């Protein structure tokens with residue numbers, strides 16, 4: 001009964017959200033091709049304001065207990081090319097652990113190895129050296145950064161979910177999709193017709209049915225509108241299992257995570273002792289120095305008294 005009411009109210013919200021997400025997709029595309037157009041930015045702002053008003057809820061089932069350590073990473077080294085010399089490895093002698101109460105944010109520059117680290121931990125990649133121990137009872141789930149490459153686009157959302165969860169019925173799949181703000185045609189249309197945000201939410205509905213003990217989320221907010229990001233934050237805050245997130249979204253990290261792992265491309269995975277805000281400030285300070293140095297080189301003859309140090 002409650003599910004039926006939810007599905008009906010979602011249908012109205014979803015229609016406008018679908019339109020909005022499609023527009024956001026177009027805007028994102030326009031921005032990546034560097035056609036940054038003020039008019040479109042203003043439109044995007046308007047869309048974001050509208051979206052704040054509609055309802056959507058991300059729900060994840062909470063896991064039972066598993067005694068720690070749930071995942072133990074011991075002396076792990078990794079290179080895609082097994083014949084590469086050790087100094088060219090992406091990781092060398094990494095030791096870390098993850099428990100069910102871990103709420104970890106992995107941060108670092110592009111190409112540093114964040115996704116590779118997560119793929120090693122989930123078992124999608126094998127360490128070149130060392131070992132990753134996963135508790136035998138552990139059930140993990142991953143939201144992949146490039147998940148769209150893995151979707152069969154001619155399939156619909158119900159088929160995608162029932163294929164991944166053979167035990168569940170079409171109606172149960174629809175109910176799960178409904179919780180993530182998807183209803184009506186978005187269940188039965190080919191996935192290719194959905195917006196980026198809708199495709200993301202199909203992935204999340206699929207994850208929610210997996211009863212994961214630990215969720216690995218690699219850039220989960222890339223295609224989500226602000227209201228879905230808020231719903232994701234609330235859903236993750238209510239989730240009692242382990243969470244490992246790769247994200248550049250400061251609000252997501254500070255609301256959900258209490259532990260920061262830094263992957264900077266120096267073969268290490270460092271646990272940061274301070275807060276995310278302190279880490280951000282460190283980056284800004286380092287950036288200021290490099291900008292200052294660059295300026296110093298260019299302006300040595302201009303005004304030496306303006307030197308900062």
Ligand SMILES: Nc1ncnc2c1ncn2[C@@H]1O[C@H](COP(=O)(O)OP(=O)(O)OP(=O)(O)O)[C@@H](O)[C@H]1O
Nearest residue numbers: 080090108109110111112113114115116117145263
């Ligand atoms: N399948 C692969 N084969 C060979 N090299 C790869 C492969 N996948 C990634 N790499 C390389 O490994 C390095 C780490 O990549 P990875 O995708 O883990 O970085 P990332 O920190 O997740 O980056 P981003 O922030 O852009 O997502 C990069 O230099 C990348 O080019």
Ligand SMILES: [Mg+2]
Nearest residue numbers: 114115116145
């Ligand atoms: Mg990545």
